[in-house]
Amino acid sequence: MSDSTVRRRTGGRSARVRDAVLTATLQAVAEHGADAVGIGEIARAAGVHETSIYRRWPTKEHLLLDALLDYNEAEVPVPDTGSLRQDLVAFATYVAAYLDSPLGRTLAQAMVAAGDDATLAAGRTQFWKSRVDLASAVIERAKDRGEVPTDLDAAAALELVIAPLHFRALLTHQAIDERAISDIVDALLAGLACHG
Incomplete structure (x- = not known):
């Protein structure tokens, strides 16, 4: 063999x-x-x-990233509540809880620290692609229900929800509470309504 x-x-x-x-x-x-x-x-x-x-795994960083990517798949589910707003709030709540956990913080920090290392960069790309691909179902279902335009870029919409969560968790160390999540989701939905 x-x-x-x-x-x-x-x-x-x-x-x-x-x-x-x-x-x-x-x-x-x-x-x-x-x-x-x-x-x-x-x-x-x-x-x-x-x-x-x-x-x-040639380095500890490679091992940490692989372990945390594997863990992430099970820890951030994609909700299906029947409403875009509720789905986005639920998804953002899962992401916030994940980022507040020791393992979630470590994953986020490992991805930031990945730099130019080709393997770590590939892991980071894989992480975001798989996360956006899974979560895009939230936007696709909303399109089917007529809640958002059918030409809406699902990845861009999800980035507008996820980015502020990471910004708060990694850069400003602000709490990500229910109010913050609602404000983020409502800002996205208001923007979509203006351009719908």
Whole structure:
């Protein structure tokens, strides 16, 4: 069996090792913070050798980003309330809660710190693309209900909701409460009404 065949397997030992390492990484970050986490500690907790980690993730930053991207998929669901405003408020509330968690903050900071590293930049791009692709369903359903113009750029609309949340969480360290979320969503909807 060739190396490429082994790498293409989706299950088996490789998948178990990946899951164990990602879980150990998330637990270590939650307990100690990203800066205090070491590859040796993660390897011990996952029951693998450090070389097994370094084969898949060349740096701690690569490992943290992969673990946090994997975690993110399960933590920020896409709501379907039957109303664009309620969907956006619910989605923004999930994002705010995620950004307020130790793991969410670490992911956001890791993406900001990714810089020009090609692998980290690719992970950041993958994160945003998958997040926008999933959340675009909120806008597409609103188009079907006639709440927004059919030519509305879903990605741009979602950025107008998500960006202020990240700005508050990472730059100004302002609280993201219900009022802030309502104001953000209502500002977007008012803008859409003016241009609808």
